[in-house]
Amino acid sequence: MVMGFLFVVLMLALGGAAQAQGLTERRWQPPGDGPALLAERPKRALESRSPLIDLGELWFRDPGILGGEARRMGLACNACHPEGAANRRFFIEGVSDHPGRFDPTNAIFNPLADDGAFAPVDIPSLRGVAGKSRFGTVAPTTSLRDFVRHVIVVEFMGTEPTPFLLDALLAYVRALPPAEDKTTERIGLAGAIDDLLRWGRAAATLLAQDGGADAASALAALRTALGQVHARFADPSLEAERAWIEQGGVRLGLLGRQAETGKGEDAAAALQAWLVELAARRPALLAVESRTLFDPVRLAETR
Numbered sequence: 001m002v003m004g005f006l007f008v009v010l011m012l013a014l015g016g017a018a019q020a021q022g023l024t025e026r027r028w029q030p031p032g033d034g035p036a037l038l039a040e041r042p043k044r045a046l047e048s049r050s051p052l053i054d055l056g057e058l059w060f061r062d063p064g065i066l067g068g069e070a071r072r073m074g075l076a077c078n079a080c081h082p083e084g085a086a087n088r089r090f091f092i093e094g095v096s097d098h099p100g101r102f103d104p105t106n107a108i109f110n111p112l113a114d115d116g117a118f119a120p121v122d123i124p125s126l127r128g129v130a131g132k133s134r135f136g137t138v139a140p141t142t143s144l145r146d147f148v149r150h151v152i153v154v155e156f157m158g159t160e161p162t163p164f165l166l167d168a169l170l171a172y173v174r175a176l177p178p179a180e181d182k183t184t185e186r187i188g189l190a191g192a193i194d195d196l197l198r199w200g201r202a203a204a205t206l207l208a209q210d211g212g213a214d215a216a217s218a219l220a221a222l223r224t225a226l227g228q229v230h231a232r233f234a235d236p237s238l239e240a241e242r243a244w245i246e247q248g249g250v251r252l253g254l255l256g257r258q259a260e261t262g263k264g265e266d267a268a269a270a271l272q273a274w275l276v277e278l279a280a281r282r283p284a285l286l287a288v289e290s291r292t293l294f295d296p297v298r299l300a301e302t303r
């Protein structure tokens with residue numbers, strides 16, 4: 001049991017290292033697309049912030065809440081709806097006919113829900129979704145909650161989400177601003193670390209309250225977010241930083257296990273301690289940003 005668990009932890013660390021050769025986001029770029037999708041994102045804008053919204057934002061980026069092929073590919077809500085906007089460049093052979101389009105009933109992400117027709121539709125922006133009363137066009141519903149549940153369970157073969165996880169996703173989606181904004185911002189390391197700190201604090205709050213499945217799931221999502229930072233520390237000269245990040249991934253994995261076994265308060269304290277270390281490490285990590293794939297020039301050089 002313990003050996004099996006250590007093996008999983010080791011594979012996660014190694015999986016992170018292998019990822020450095022290619023950023024996950026490249027899997028849904030159209031052929032020949034430049035580095036912009038990896039360098040910029042729609043400008044982030046939320047109407048309000050709370051620990052619940054922060055957790056929703058974290059799960060919105062977590063392929064782990066989906067199942068099957070989406071989880072294997074590292075695909076999450078945010079791939080198609082980055083910052084709640086529409087990804088006009090999203091393209092996967094077999095489910096897209098043009099960039100920005102996707103067939104929600106396809107054999108790749110859920111063979112059981114495939115309708116047999118190749119019928120991609122435009123990926124919509126979710127901004128302003130709070131003010132709508134009808135969702136989707138392919139299988140329209142009047143309940144946002146039912147729609148999101150359907151996306152997770154039917155479109156992407158995820159396991160049944162807990163009511164809390166759905167609450168958090170809906171809180172995030174509803175906090176998106178009503179108006180479309182076409183401005184973009186650079187995806188940088190400072191922002192990525194600040195996200196980890198904010199999501200980490202929200203996860204710690206949840207851990208302290210309830211050591212159960214939701215807390216474990218939030219920790220798994222946090223580890224995935226850390227893995228995405230790790231993937232950009234690809235340069236051979238960043239060995240020490242990579243090792244530090246990998247160690248963090250292993251620690252978050254162990255905390256997730258503690259959370260599952262009901263030791264939420266201990267895990268919350270340990271998570272807070274890691275967040276303090278991450279905050280202390282921030283300047284040293286930022287000092288090497290120009291050698292990471294957060295640097296637009298470096299990013300443009302790799303393929």
Ligand code: HEC
Pocket residue numbers: 060075076077078079080081101102103104121122123124125126129132134135136137138139140144147148151152169173
């Ligand atoms: C692979 C791309 C993709 C992923 C991943 C994805 N969506 Fe979507 N989403 C779409 C498409 C395409 C539609 C339009 C479907 C339709 O017209 O029936 C849509 C529609 C929606 C809508 C309805 C919007 C409206 O105005 O009617 C919501 C809400 C939504 N998605 C939320 C989510 C959430 C939450 C997740 C993650 C759990 C997610 N989506 C993951 C592509 C995606």
